[in-house]
Amino acid sequence: MSSFLQALDHLIKRGLRFDYQRVEEEQRYLRGQLDTARQMRQPPGRQHHFQIRHDLFHPDRAENRLLKAALDIVCKATREPGNWRLAHELRSMLIELPTSRDIKKDFKQWRNDRLMAHYQPIKPWCELIIQQKTPLAIAGEWQGMSLLFPMEKLFERYVAACLRDSLPPDATLRVERRSEYLCKHEGRKVFQLRPDLIITQGDKSWVLDTKWKRLDGGASRENYGLSQQDFYQLFAYGQKYLGGRGNLVMVYPNQTSFTWFLPAFDFTNQLQLWVIPFDLEQGALIIQPSQGPVLYGNSGWVDFSALMRRSGLGN
Numbered sequence: 001m002s003s004f005l006q007a008l009d010h011l012i013k014r015g016l017r018f019d020y021q022r023v024e025e026e027q028r029y030l031r032g033q034l035d036t037a038r039q040m041r042q043p044p045g046r047q048h049h050f051q052i053r054h055d056l057f058h059p060d061r062a063e064n065r066l067l068k069a070a071l072d073i074v075c076k077a078t079r080e081p082g083n084w085r086l087a088h089e090l091r092s093m094l095i096e097l098p099t100s101r102d103i104k105k106d107f108k109q110w111r112n113d114r115l116m117a118h119y120q121p122i123k124p125w126c127e128l129i130i131q132q133k134t135p136l137a138i139a140g141e142w143q144g145m146s147l148l149f150p151m152e153k154l155f156e157r158y159v160a161a162c163l164r165d166s167l168p169p170d171a172t173l174r175v176e177r178r179s180e181y182l183c184k185h186e187g188r189k190v191f192q193l194r195p196d197l198i199i200t201q202g203d204k205s206w207v208l209d210t211k212w213k214r215l216d217g218g219a220s221r222e223n224y225g226l227s228q229q230d231f232y233q234l235f236a237y238g239q240k241y242l243g244g245r246g247n248l249v250m251v252y253p254n255q256t257s258f259t260w261f262l263p264a265f266d267f268t269n270q271l272q273l274w275v276i277p278f279d280l281e282q283g284a285l286i287i288q289p290s291q292g293p294v295l296y297g298n299s300g301w302v303d304f305s306a307l308m309r310r311s312g313l314g315n
Contacts, residue, residue, distance in 0.1 A: 001074050004125035005086045008067060012093055014118055016064055020055040027052055062109035063119055065100035070129040072099060103130060152212040156196050159210050159251055162283035171201040180240035195237045207237045208249040215258040224262060226275065238271045245270040251278050254286055
């Protein structure tokens with residue numbers, strides 16, 4: 001809806017396309033052309049009325065009627081304040097424009113010539129809204145626009161949201177902190193380091209990096225399928241954000257081949273990297289200490305430091 005409204009706002013600012021419409025009517029004055037045949041058939045006493053035909057330059061055309069129909073749907077359906085406000089502002093601009101009464105016919109009359117080129121970006125959004133199509137890649141005969149989402153970003157934000165809701169009061173979570181750089185060159189900082197998540201509680205900090213990738217916890221693949229480049233990246237985070245002391249965590253989505261955390265990877269005696277699965281349904285990290293599996297996340301976070309220590313993750 002937001003994309004449709006932004007496209008419609010841009011279209012109105014550029015100007016709606018008008019078209020000539022032939023009107024045949026009876027008036028007391030001459031306008032346009034006189035319809036001679038109809039005028040000669042006028043009954044006695046009405047010859048002072050003129051049967052005329054003329055053209056009106058009006059925005060009432062198929063494309064604009066469909067836009068008005070889609071806008072009416074958005075005005076009724078949207079619950080987002082920004083969309084609601086913009087939708088009603090645009091609706092007030094198109095208040096004199098009629099809505100479409102024959103959707104299929106109007107879509108067939110949608111012109112794609114050079115003069116209507118600026119209407120093309122909004123047509124797919126209009127079809128999605130009016131025809132109630134699903135903007136996802138699914139099986140079927142309908143061809144249109146699909147919405148693709150960067151899963152690595154969605155996973156990062158989902159993990160951050162779940163952990164933030166379950167943090168104790170004295171702990172803070174920062175997303176994509178940008179305070180450190182890899183090195184300096186001629187007095188200038190270069191190669192900014194941006195870890196996905198940093199959790200701080202008192203004088204302790206944990207750096208977490210989310211990875212939307214598959215892992216094989218059974219070690220049937222070499223190094224569990226972990227990337228050497230990811231380890232270089234986490235090592236740099238540990239040196240710059242933790243001073244070479246502490247715990248780094250790589251968070252992967254859990255699956256049948258990766259259901260509990262891996263043994264620690266030791267960069268040094270004081271800097272360790274842990275690879276932990278994240279339960280997408282529970283919205284929680286999965287830690288499996290000797291006492292059995294422990295979930296922390298939306299289900300509750302009793303004490304992050306104690307839980308990490310109990311799971312073998314703390315100093």
